[in-house]
Amino acid sequence: MDVLTQGRVRLHQMLIRQGDPDANTESILASLVRARADGIRVAVFPEWALSGFLAGPEWLDGSCLRACERGLSRIVEASQGLAVVLGTVVSYRGRLVGAAVAAEGGRRVTPAGSPLPFVPKLLSPQNRLDGASGFLCAGAVAAMEGVALPALFAPFTLNGMKVVAWCGQALPNCGDAMRQGTEMLLCLDTRPYTRDRPLGGAPVSDGVPAACCCGTGVADAGKTLFVLAGGTQARWPDGRALQAPLLREAALDLKMPSRDGAVAQADHAASRVVIDALECACRLQLGRLGLSRVVVGASGGIDSALTAALYSRVAGPENLLLANMPSRHNSGTTIGHARRLAANLGCYYTEVPIQESVDLTRRQIDGCVCERPGGGKRALALSEFAVENVQARDRSGRVLAALASAFGGVFTCNANKSECTVGYGTMYGDIAGFFAALADLWKREIWELARCYNDEVFGSEMIPQGSITIVPSAELSPAQNVDEGKGDPLAYAWHDRLFAAWTERIVPATVDELARGYVAGTVGEITGYPGDLRALFPDEASFRNDLTRMWRLYNGLARAKRLQAPPVLSLKSRTFGFDLGSAQVPILDEP
Secondary structure, eight states, rough: HHHHTOOOOEEEOOEEEETOOHHHHHHHHHHOOOOOOOOTTEEEOOOOTTTOOOOOOGGTTTTHHHHHHHHHHHHHHHTSEEEEEEEEEEOOOOOOOOEEEEEETTTEOOOOOOSSSEEOOOOOOOOOOOOGGGOOOOOHHHHHHTGGGGGGGEEEEEEEEEEEEEEESEEEEEEETTTTTTTTEEEEEEBBTTTTOOOOOOOOOTTSSSSEOOOOOEEOOSEEEEEBBBOOOOTTTTSSSSEEEEOOEEEEEEOOOTTOOOOOOOOOOHHHHHHHHHHHHHHHHHHHHHHHEEEEEEEHHHHHHHHHHHHHHOOOOGGEEEEEEEOOOOOHHHHHHHHHHHHHHHHHEEEOOOOOHHHHHHHHHOEEEEEEEEEEEOOOOOOHHHHHHHHHHHIIIIHHHHHHHHTTSEEEOOHHHHHHHHSSOOTTTTOOSSSSSTTSHHHHHHHHHHHHHIIIIIOOOOOOHHHHSSSSOOOOOOGGGGTTTTTOOOOOOHHHHHHHHHHSSSSOOHHHHHHHHHHOOOHHHOOOOOSOOGGGGHHHHHHHHHHHHHHHHHHTHHHHHHSSSSSEEOOOSSSSTOOOOOOOOOOOOOO
């Protein structure tokens, strides 16, 4: 047990580069050189350490698997003078299996008494990525081997110490026999960061030290980008614990802390941690796409202000361009906020008015006559509502796209989750962009993070207070005049919580359930809304009408808009694009 009390086991919370086994192999080999020089006896790396998380199709051509196999061979050869444990992908009877493998003295180590040279991965209900790989799980492997599941979770003997190691967050209840003589439990994991769900800790120690070694980086699932949480932990039977930082590379040496020196688990839901997750994901996203310059459409409102603050730190002010694109409906107030924001951040700024081009489009369409064979004619005209959408498309599809091209970069999508839920955005307009970093955050969280940026990150009012306090508005018509207190058709304090009751619950609240709750005065208990709903909806009819309208928006054209929106950064346990599909099925009156 001296190995476990004197810091001779090192948990490497490594940055996993998705889809790049060669780079990950080099990173692990460099870590082994440092570990050996530091007297480490057992070096541990997380799940998916060689490949990163990849969905099934990425494995079809076999090149990634071959690269993982080459990398593993090099790591085994490098295990002279210490033992190595890591999570990787192995081939088993023509299928792929996530697995924990071990090596020592230049040779693979097989779990004692197991029919396999690896421990197959357990699927975890807490890890949403597990179900997306299409790999065989431990239960299927046990059935194919004709053995009971506990037989596959026999301990490795590493440096004279019996260690039960596996991939995934949940260890099956295999009884005391499995742990007889076991000196350590070791979970290898790659959990996504989720603000609304606590991070899983080290496994229950069952009388022996236990640890969970996690990775950092991003996992790109196509429509959704996950940021890996990190948070590697170790726990001793008496309750003492150590934890690595969240969201960044670290190495945790398992030296038992004093009771006063144990590290408390970080508050994963704190505003500052959410900002760290945003910045980590956006920095890695730019890097993996080979991008350095970013253009943000800066309206003077809070969403674009938060996006600008984020990218000023991720890309640097020298690589950031803010563009205000006023029409005749834009207030001097919001234009002033955009100018102050750029000056505070020290980034580039420009103004490109759009009224002339909007007027040109209207002249071209109004009175346009369409003809068909046989003499049928139809004159076209844009409604006032349609002209609002023309403005939004002109800003993003024309101006921002052209500015990004001229600046040598990309432009952002500033949409939040409230807008995405009911489609409060214009297709090919403000829901366009290369990445939607804020699209899993409710509007109230946008305000919260803006205040945190000023108070805790910058330490001064970099985001103008006026952008935080002004009424949210698209400023597309006189009905959205911010100087008259007019703005968006959403009461965000209420609608955020209503939308969360539909999207962030496994079983969504129904219109009838909420309507009954209005009568009974229990809507606050159902949704968490702290205010007085009767101030917004004086009677049940007005409340039900709003519910029905929002439900139909959520299940109507908003589905098509979500499908066409950019990739979304996942920060919650249920995110549009991955957990919340957008199949365009018929609209129902009830959830």
